[in-house]
Amino acid sequence: MTGNSAVATLPRHPRAAAQARRVLEEVAPADCTVADTAALLLSEVVSNAVRHADGAAIEVAVARDEAAGAITGAVFDTEPGMSAGARSGDEPVDEMETGRGLDLLEALAVSWGVATVGDHGKWVWFQLSGY
Template sequence: MCLPSFRPSQAALISDFRLDLVPPALPGMVGPIRRLLRDILDAIGLDPDSACLILSELVTNALIHGEGRPAILLELRDGRLHMTVSDASRTPVQRQAPDDSRASGRGLDIVDALAEAWGVEPTGPHGKAVWAVTKVGHT
């Protein structure tokens, strides 16, 4: 599945947006979702680097450890990008103990280092939502 490119003709007029996505639960979706966010933020003159890395980690965790199709909500409000990735698993999110010899398992450490705030909330009787907020400055 391909996701659309985002290139508004009058980017200077955009200051806030909301985007809801429910992509297939396929590992190959992380890249297209990250590129879509990068395209949007680039088009409106905002630095995409930290936000794209955070989003990649949240989506990857939902695909690896979650259940069902992830639901992704991206909202830019007042210079802060609010990202929420939900899945149908109630299995608690667990950060692994720091260990420099690990080849994987650092996603939430990266989110913690780059986000202003992040957390996990249950969503109804089944599922959870992992969210993060980061400031996005002008490029």
């Protein structure tokens, strides 16, 4: 871990999102204008990994690029594919209780994506700018 990045292996447990936010706090500068948004997106991605993936642990990585003014968050889990989540198509979107994490990434992140690591798992990442 350096001042510009941090990586942590966290147990795949409901408290993992809170632990991931603490990792983000180690990297985000005190005057970071996108810290709250980064915390929200990181929590969503971690929660998806906890809920939908297998394995005992997930990996969280957070980095800041001072030159670009960007923060990147990423979560690795051992499930190579993306789950369909709560979207069955039968329920109106405004009545769904879960399943909006990817919508948040799409709406709030400058960019985001999924990078598979063969059949070993995937990284779900996002980037925010303007800190």
